Amino acid sequence: MRRQLTKRACDECISRKVKCNGSSPCDTCLKTSKEADCTYLKPPGRRGPKAKRYTSKSRSACDGSIGHAHTEEAAARTQSVENRPAIPADVHADTERDESLSSCISKTVLVYIVRLYQTFSYSVWPVVDADAVLQQLGNGTCDAQTLCLVLALCAATMAQLQLAPMAGDDGHMVDSSQLKSACMQLRERSDYRENLDVKGVLVSFFLHVYHAKINQRKSAMLFIQEAIASARLLGLDTNERNAVVTDGVVANREIVFVLLWVSERGYAMHLGVRPSYSDPIQVPDAAQLAVDPHARGLLELFSLFATFDQIREQRCRSGSLAQAVSPSSLAETEAALSLLAFNSDHQASTRLADCYITREWMRTIVWQEALSGHLLSSTATTEVMTFRFPVIVGRDLLVSLHGLSEADLLPLGRDQLLKCFEVANSLADIILHTPPSSFSSAFEFGPPDFLHALYQKILPFLEHDPMLNSILRAKTAEALVMAPARLSVGLVARLDMEEEESISQQNDRVH
Template identity: 25%
Template sequence: MDRRRVCDACSVRRVKCDGQAPCGACTKSSVDCTRLRQRAKSGPKGVRKKTLERLKTVKRQNSGEPSILGSRELEHHNNELIFDNIEETVAVAGSSAYSDVQQEIHEAGLCFLDTPGPSQQPATDLPQMLAWPFRMSLALLEPYLDIYHFKLYPVWPVVNKDALLTRLHNLAPDVNAYMLASSICAATMLQLQLSVLSMGGDVLDPSVILSEVENLRRVHDYRENPTLDHLSTSFFMHVAYIHLGRRTTSTLLLREAITFAYMLDLHRPSHYDEFSEPDRQGHLRMFWLLFITERAHATQYDIPCIMSIDPGMPELDTESQSYVLSAFIMLCQMFRSFSDASSGARLTADDLTLFNNQLLRVPTLTEHHNDLQKADLSVTQQWLRLMFWKLAINKVIMTANTNDDIRSVFFPISLAKELLTNISAMSIDTLEAHGPGMELKLFEVTNSVADMITLNPRQTTSALEIGPQDILVHLATIIGRFRGGNKTLLPLLQSRLSGIGLDSLILPRITDVTYDSPDTNREKSSIESNEALADHSLEDEYGILFGPYSLEHQSYV
């Protein structure tokens, strides 16, 4: 037996065969390793008629005879001659050799659409054969675009998945659509802490996807002619890089997306007059998404904001896709209220109360929202209240009479109680799905409670209430369970706990996520169970301390 031959199983599966008997691939997969098929006869199959005609053309050129073709047609025919050579190389090879060639091409990073098998005739036209010159195949892109659509579109409602897939399925590769789709996939994988296996069985690293997008953007010089695709790609890359801990790169990409929005006139009310209603709403949502993202990012990292909303801007549509978009529109309302209230030169106690009441009128836990939307709305609402209180504390005379009033020095304690009540029935995975932004918001609340305990360490509560120390430990434990979280936050929280006499050890579930760790592959398959988040809720762990009284019968507002 010729051990150099590719075995039947490797030929059918189109994987690399080491030629042994049995081969390593079959041994690993526990399949029979045989070489029973008949090898195709090697050697040339004859020259095609079109090839003969082109050879005559080349011969005339070399002999100095005038060509009847123009220069552009001649270049086109010469290219076709080269492509025919590739086709004939595949055609003359036996089925085993074809598998080896295909494996080499796959290892080189090229993916195939409708690649012919050993019993099929090879494609007769190269654009069909090499229609996908990118790293990630459609087979990998599509499931993650589906996950974006079902899980994260309510959070980032700016890309129509079906329209993007239609562009990706075109015969001619659409590089802008591919860059956008790849950036969405990377952001989705990182936001939801998902891992995916490539065709070769290796874990696909989102940073590799982002590197390819960066390279393609440099080649195509996207900055000279920015489009909405380029703007959206910059935004999703911003999301991905913040998860990878590259805050400067992430901030610059967000600024780039905002700059593109202004260059495309998305900030001008007149811009929307020339579009149909669906396009108008899509552009509006993109501008508002950048607005609320910049406000949150700038507040968390203490950098200036540059965006503002013109009073003449069209309204976001509250009727179309109301179930999906209502939470997003509520977030826009909250951030606009925060922007308007914090832009004044001076603040009064009335301004503080007015802003607080505006936020509290936004319903955050309605039955029309899913858990992801509820988590985003509820935590963001409390975080904005806290940020405005911090902004006002040096400008408004506060009272120490009660901690239920936003004008109280001890307001963060009642706010934290309300926050814990809202999120107690949510799973840690639901909170994690909002990424580092959610972690930082919870940290701000936790750190403020620690400040209040330090300010008044002997504050007493009734036996039926959760004390400030209990709240602090609960919040710190939640933050500690964030997978792959900010490594600087846990030591800070542990130090704060120790400083006020609470030596509880925070044991994070996972503090360092690497893509070859078994913890990152908790989903049994890369696609099937990625679409479902865990049902384990915080209430299961803290129900004893919260109790039915504090969750159901006590009001903090």
């Protein structure tokens, strides 16, 4: 019979590191040549490898590290930078650990990124007063919640604008991941769930932007849903939003929930999931936003999503999928999207590009609904029900983006890149799988020209996403190769003869 293993060894067997049968006295002690006391006084040790013991000093240093607080390497790094300049030590002095947390991130870096947000990204997220933030950073009056918002804002801005790591006054390099980690550490220490305010809502939103940019889709979706839920607890989705108190760093609080609503809907459509907020949204009066044109521009983006939501509402109300995506309902939605006009007066180019790209992307989604429902026909009288509709959308997108520079498109980030890719990819598929004779010759240029121009327009952003770039590049190249040649052999011969005649006439004039 197999001998049962003991759960305890005597003190003598432990010191000699031999087996013990657990009896009193044990067999090993009885067999020893000298008399040995068989006692069981030592407390049982923990099984497994011995863990490293931290002193209170090293534990404090580990708690204060920026971005890598759960690694021993971060603890050592923090000890080496503990004397570096920090964000003002009297940052409301909530705890000594908050001061330690900010010590590795130079205030100069934060100020620089906030100014970049003010210049390039405010038109996309017009919810933070950059001047108020810069003032509080300058005089050291930031509390923990405001500092957390600044870190989240800087992490999102740095990722969205694809900024390289920056060196502070002390030479310490800071990147967006460190800013994000510092933000998440600080918000946990401040018990943000019980001390919820509008700044906490925006922290969740900017963490969503950061994770969406680095393509961590599950985290991004959870953060935007956290922002939605927090905003509802504060009443930002109702008329009670005007009673919510802010300390001046939050701008345009009337449209905070609109920004969250639009962001969640757009991202949920990318992931193919239903958004968490399904109640009718109360939109602020445009007259209240007359001072800030960027806030008014966000309302125009909201109107796009509200129009597109008609498909989802019909699908939820009707038990039949075929009824929800009937040709008439899809055609009405596409027509409503096409008729939406955007006010370009005092409107930032980035916001206009956002609206244009979103509109053409939604028209493409409507067409894809018709395609998946087997509703397309080459003889349909409605353009959206034909196979050539992506050609029209691609042309309209190119016309809309005409005159917009790379700097205008860069602040929009990966979300808009995915939308442009969807439009271009649908156009490429139609070109590759449809005979050239199916396309109308009403345009001066053909579908391959539109695809080529669209690819070149978004190429600066595709270069940061190798997978999307390789897919669209291969399809564009194949479409151009398959396209009919613009110059025939006969046309080249005729041009050659005309050139010879022109040279002969010039020689006659000389003589």
